[in-house]
Amino acid sequence: MAGRIEDYALIGDMQTAALVSRDGAVDWLCLPRFDSPAVFAGLLGTDEHGFWRIGPAEAVATALPHPATAPAAEPAGPPAARPRLADTGDLRVPPPTAAAPAVPADRRRYRGDSLILEQEWDAQGGTVRVIDFMPPRPLAGKDAVPQVIRIVEGVAGTVRMRSALRMRFSYGRVVPWVHRVEQPDGGHRTVAVAGPDSVWLDGEADTYGRNLTTYADFTVRAGERIAFALTWQASHLEQPTPPDAEGLLEATADFWHDWVGQCTYQGPYREAVVRSLITLKGLTYAPTGGIVAAPTTSLPEDIGGERNWDYRYTWLRDAAITLSSLLRTGYRDEAKAWREWLLRAVAGDPENLQIMYGIAGERELTESSLDWLPGYEGSQPVRVGNGAAGQLQLDVYGEVVEALHLAHMTGLVRNDHAHHLQLRLIEYLEDHWTEPDEGIWEVRGPRRHFVHSKVMAWVAVDRTIKLLEQTPEDAPAGGQLERWRELRDTIHRDVCERGYDPGRNTFTQYYGGKELDASLLLIPQVGFLPPDDKRVIGTIEAIQRELSTEDGFVLRYPTHDESGNNVDGLSGHEGAFLACSFWLADDLAMIGRVQEARELFDRLLSLRNDLGLLAEEWDPRLKRQVGNFPQAFSHVPLIDTALRLTACGGAYLSAQPDGPAADRAGEQATV
Numbered sequence: 201m202a203g204r205i206e207d208y209a210l211i212g213d214m215q216t217a218a219l220v221s222r223d224g225a226v227d228w229l230c231l232p233r234f235d236s237p238a239v240f241a242g243l244l245g246t247d248e249h250g251f252w253r254i255g256p257a258e259a260v261a262t263a264l265p266h267p268a269t270a271p272a273a274e275p276a277g278p279p280a281a282r283p284r285l286a287d288t289g290d291l292r293v294p295p296p297t298a299a300a301p302a303v304p305a306d307r308r309r310y311r312g313d314s315l316i317l318e319q320e321w322d323a324q325g326g327t328v329r330v331i332d333f334m335p336p337r338p339l340a341g342k343d344a345v346p347q348v349i350r351i352v353e354g355v356a357g358t359v360r361m362r363s364a365l366r367m368r369f370s371y372g373r374v375v376p377w378v379h380r381v382e383q384p385d386g387g388h389r390t391v392a393v394a395g396p397d398s399v400w401l402d403g404e405a406d407t408y409g410r411n412l413t414t415y416a417d418f419t420v421r422a423g424e425r426i427a428f429a430l431t432w433q434a435s436h437l438e439q440p441t442p443p444d445a446e447g448l449l450e451a452t453a454d455f456w457h458d459w460v461g462q463c464t465y466q467g468p469y470r471e472a473v474v475r476s477l478i479t480l481k482g483l484t485y486a487p488t489g490g491i492v493a494a495p496t497t498s499l500p501e502d503i504g505g506e507r508n509w510d511y512r513y514t515w516l517r518d519a520a521i522t523l524s525s526l527l528r529t530g531y532r533d534e535a536k537a538w539r540e541w542l543l544r545a546v547a548g549d550p551e552n553l554q555i556m557y558g559i560a561g562e563r564e565l566t567e568s569s570l571d572w573l574p575g576y577e578g579s580q581p582v583r584v585g586n587g588a589a590g591q592l593q594l595d596v597y598g599e600v601v602e603a604l605h606l607a608h609m610t611g612l613v614r615n616d617h618a619h620h621l622q623l624r625l626i627e628y629l630e631d632h633w634t635e636p637d638e639g640i641w642e643v644r645g646p647r648r649h650f651v652h653s654k655v656m657a658w659v660a661v662d663r664t665i666k667l668l669e670q671t672p673e674d675a676p677a678g679g680q681l682e683r684w685r686e687l688r689d690t691i692h693r694d695v696c697e698r699g700y701d702p703g704r705n706t707f708t709q710y711y712g713g714k715e716l717d718a719s720l721l722l723i724p725q726v727g728f729l730p731p732d733d734k735r736v737i738g739t740i741e742a743i744q745r746e747l748s749t750e751d752g753f754v755l756r757y758p759t760h761d762e763s764g765n766n767v768d769g770l771s772g773h774e775g776a777f778l779a780c781s782f783w784l785a786d787d788l789a790m791i792g793r794v795q796e797a798r799e800l801f802d803r804l805l806s807l808r809n810d811l812g813l814l815a816e817e818w819d820p821r822l823k824r825q826v827g828n829f830p831q832a833f834s835h836v837p838l839i840d841t842a843l844r845l846t847a848c849g850g851a852y853l854s855a856q857p858d859g860p861a862a863d864r865a866g867e868q869a870t871v
């Protein structure tokens with residue numbers, strides 16, 4: 201049974217990621233890529249759907265069937281091969297108390313600024329630490345395989361430990377063939393095989409199989425270290441080399457140390473910013489530069505409801521804003537890699553541009569449901585693929601062009617193809633900006649003229665004009681620049697006339713609508729209007745009044761109309777959207793309410809789990825994180841707000857209506 205979403209920790213190797221629970225269980229792991237089928241899907245079901253738990257035997261044993269009473273399965277080794285509790289000679293496994301749950305660690309943290317997780321238990325007989333990590337893989341060669349390494353370290357006394365490993369391939373559906381493979385040195389390795397996949401277990405403790413689960417029982421004394429590793433390999437290939445766990449630990453620590461060393465942010469929110477940056481790096485798919493929105497699917501926005509989506513893909517929107525944050529904190533390699541990814545993914549006619557792709561640029565993301573999985577706390581369906589891939593979302597043009605613009609402004613080496621792409625995107629927008637779309641929130645209701653989409657279309661045109669004004673030699677011939685200036689004015693006028701309700705002094709969610717939408721908070725941030733414009737202030741105040749939760753966080757939009765009908769094509773409610781709540785803090789700072797902004801930001805920081813991680817939303821009623829986890833779209837605005845609050849110091853200095861990229865206070869401070 202999965203814990204709360206915030207009970208999980210992220211480990212990853214920049215190609216895939218695992219979620220590790222506070223009780224020492226890896227409950228989510230897709231191999232070999234973020235978007236591959238899960239080998240451990242206990243997160244979306246039960247232990248039956250796969251997990252790997254290591255913890256003190258008394259704690260771990262309680263959550264599992266007692267091996268001595270469970271039916272024997274793999275490997276059918278002789279009793280002599282059964283584990284010895286080495287120091288005592290005791291062959292018995294501690295008796296379980298059926299009802300008791302697995303015991304949460306007493307302490308956990310990341311080792312410094314890294315994705316190396318350390319959990320500690322004060323257990324019977326002493327204190328033990330489990331160190332979990334995934335070493336960054338080389339991009340090619342025989343060692344380019346995913347590994348999960350778990351080192352058990354005795355801290356004090358002597359503790360009896362148990363590892364319980366239940367692999368279920370294909371998102372918990374397939375029980376693999378588990379067997380031992382004898383090694384030339386007389387030892388053996390355990391391997392699980394099903395179809396194209398094989399997963400190899402190496403460990404310094406003997407294993408035995410019961411109840412379709414592989415166990416290892418062992419003791420660890422103060423100062424001892426006992427390592428386990430899982431390695432994925434395509435099943436038709438030769439067995440992978442057993443990993444050198446300690447060497448890889450050192451290399452992984454060095455990798456993160458070097459990467460974090462490039463961060464240029466030095467302000468008061470450094471801890472939160474660095475943890476968010478590490479998380480974003482952990483969501484980056486190194487071979488291609490693609491960035492997943494989150495490493496999970498179907499963690500619900502509404503516990504028990506149907507608002508469950510697969511986020512293991514690259515949204516142009518999410519990736520573009522991620523890039524902006526990385527660029528503004530000193531990370532250029534990732535920006536370059538993503539720009540290359542973008543050029544490959546969108547190659548062809550801009551008419552065919554998708555709003556999201558697979559991490560290598562795949563276009564087919566057909567949505568389907570995994571009906572054998574019960575879902576996180578019963579939240580069904582569990583979806584893979586994402587139907588939003590076929591939507592029209594005009595804001596995406598603005599976000600992509602903004603990211604390319606920022607890359608240019610921060611001196612990323614020019615790329616002619618990217619420049620050409622930008623011009624093609626504007627040509628497309630010229631013909632299509634007047635169309636209704638599904639908007640930033642990917643609503644599954646009717647298409648509308650969303651105000652945010654139009655504002656972002658304006659952003660795309662505006663940034664392109666600015667670029668061409670800087671480099672007139674790049675301007676297309678035939679008066680296009682002049683035409684685009686007119687287009688920019690036309691869009692601006694259109695939004696102000698049709699998307700603004702003068703009676704209530706607020707912009708609205710869509711033309712002619714009455715509803716509000718938190719994406720309107722971006723109007724001053726992107727420079728569409730200055731922060732001191734009365735329409736901007738009116739909109740911020742209206743959103744605070746009508747979309748705030750009791751604790752001052754922000755909903756994206758009302759999910760129900762006045763008669764109680766759902767307006768986004770989905771049943772149920774959702775929590776406060778964390779990105780929008782950070783945007784409110786930004787806006788408050790921009791209009792001079794800096795103290796209020798800081799207080800809201802501090803409250804938002806307090807929603808992070810003890811490891812600094814955020815899901816997509818916060819359920820104000822249940823007081824818990826909801827939605828996919830950890831979510832780039834939450835960590836990016838966290839960084840942006842931290843930069844803004846750092847840069848504005850005591851007060852936001854001046855409203856600069858017409859220079860959005862440069863308006864970004866954080867950007868000026870850090871690049």
Ligand SMILES: OC[C@H]1O[C@H](O[C@H]2O[C@H](CO)[C@@H](O)[C@H](O)[C@H]2O)[C@H](O)[C@@H](O)[C@@H]1O
Nearest residue numbers: 493509515517518586588640641642833
């Ligand atoms: O609300 C319905 C939609 O929810 C998801 O979209 C959300 O996540 C995306 C990735 O972070 C983000 O770009 C978007 O703005 C969010 O609304 C889901 O992926 C969609 O399929 C769904 O329609």
